[in-house]
Amino acid sequence: MAADRSVPGLIVKIGDYPLHHGGVGAIRSLGRLGVPMYAITEDRWTPAALSRYLQRCFVWPTTGTERPEELVAGLLRIGRRIGRPTVLVPTDEEAAVLIAEHADALAGPFLFPPVEPALPRRLASKQGLYELCTEHGVPAPATLFPASYEEIEKYASEAAFPVVAKNREAFERRRHPAVHGTTRIGGPRELLDLARGWGPAPGVILQEYLPREEAEDWIVHAYFDADSTPLAMFTGVKVRSWPPHAGMTANAYVVDNPELAAMAAQFIKQIGFCGIIDLDWRFDRRDGQYKLLDFNPRMGAQFRLFENEAGIDVVRALHLDLTGRAVPEAEQLTGRRFVVENIDLPALAAYRRSGYTTPHAPARASGTELAWVARDDMKPFFTMLARFVRPGMRHLWQLWRSRRRAAVAAAG
Structure with missing residues (x-):
């Protein structure tokens, strides 16, 4: 595919979560096409900041509690430093809502889907989403x-x-x-x-509560254009999450599910959303319904699970569409697997103890995408490892010292 290399991408994140593999995946995805990539990071030593595909990081620690005007002003400062129109890639709800609600102020230096300003906040709200599901006949718990x-x-x-x-x-x-x-x-x-x-x-x-013994976790990732038409649509099944059964995806497979894709596309058309979506559904075997649990109006951390035969993922579809390029149509790469190395090991142990399995997961993957390890970009993995292991080692050291003191006190 021929991406417009004159238009950079900016990873926009609000809040303190430095070990975010989704941001690293987006930097790699567009960076491998030659798109100049920028990112907002907590410091200069996050995994994203050290990717070989990142042209520059903007160190800007935020908490998510700042006033919107302050965040908009910060984004505009970054836009002036980049100096040319830039595609925004939000990685959290706060960023997606901020961009939508302040589109008029951000439209000059930045490119983003023309979503209705109030819609992302409503979709990110559990109450707002439930009300929309009820209004449009979409099953929900x-x-x-x-x-x-x-x-x-x-x-x-x-x-x-x-x-x-x-x-x-x-x-x-x-x-x-x-x-x-x-x-x-x-x-x-x-x-x-x-x-x-x-x-x-x-x-x-x-x-x-939808009992895990009677349910399956499904995910839908897609990109919709300004007319709410899907230019890239993917379905998959979640095999493991961390924390177990209620957290972020640790292991998942691409599985064709035309029924679920059609349900998602119809819902998006009804509400008029445009942009990237990450949906969590749970199939309830007791009544045979797919029930919508979460609607993330932005890219999901596991988006690199999904790619079609033309090499399109949702982030590439976003950049191509916003720069006026055609998004190639092709079938999704069924059977592909995604593994988040630092959380899948404890998730595997937990799921084995519970005896839970996912019936629709393929017996063997057609290919595996790792969240952190990439032969052409290893620094994010080693940085993640150092930051992930250090707190655990500190905890073990403190625990050993406290037990040693207790033993000495008991002996004395």
């Missing part, structure tokens, strides 16, 4: 949005347990999260104990 402790008490007396608690708004994980990630709650007493700490206006949702 039964969900309650409690407004008070009394409402939770009533729910606890009637609900079938276990249930799942999640933060209502995606951004709350960086501010004052009521729960940390997806939290499984086993019974009424446990729910009421937790709810006492959620305050008078609980910022959570309570959702039907």
Whole structure:
């Protein structure tokens, strides 16, 4: 494919998460086509900052709690330093929402899909997504949005347990999260104990639990143009995640699923979204329905799982479309596998203990894409390893010292 090498790409991230393999994957994907790549990083020693395909990193530590005006001003400063129109590649909801809601201010130095300004925030919200699913007939787990402790008490007396608690708004994980990630709650007493700490206006949702023994986790990644037409569409099955069954993808396969692709495309057309999407679905074998759990209005960290026979992934489709180039159509590379090295090992151990398997996962991969290791770009892997291992080694050292002191004290 002939990418426009005169138009750079900028990886936009808001918040402190330096070990992000998705950003590294996007830098490599476009960089291998000769596209000049830039990235916002926490410091100069993140894996992304050391990729051979990165022309320059802009060190800008953020927390996700900054005022939008401050973030927009920072992006505009970076745009002036790059000095030419640049395709924005957001890697988190905060960045995707910021770009959409401040499109007028960012449109000069940057290129991005012309999505309706309020839509990404609504899709990133668990409540907003559920309301859109209900409006358009898309199956989703039964969900309650409690407004008070009394409402939770009533729910606890009637609900079938276990249930799942999640933060209502995606951004709350960086501010004052009521729960940390997806939290499984086993019974009424446990729910009421937790709810006492959620305050008078609980910022959570309570959702039907889909038992893993009766469900399969599916993912859809795609890129939609300004008319909400899919220019690249991919489906796959998640084999392992970390934390188990509720976290980020650790191991996944490309599996053809025309029914799910059609459902996703119809939903996107109905709501009028354009840009990259990363959708999490759970197939409930009890009623034979695919239920939409999460809608990420940006590239997913595991997007490099998916590529078609023409070499297109969603990030390449984004850059080609926004620079006026045709996006080649081709079949997805079925059977391809994606592995996130630093989290798949503990995930594998956890899944083996539980005995859980994914029926639709191929017995053998047709090819494997590693999140970190790449023969032509090894520095991100070694940097990840150093930053990933160091906290664990420090913890073990502190644990050894405390036990040694305890042993000495006991002996004395």
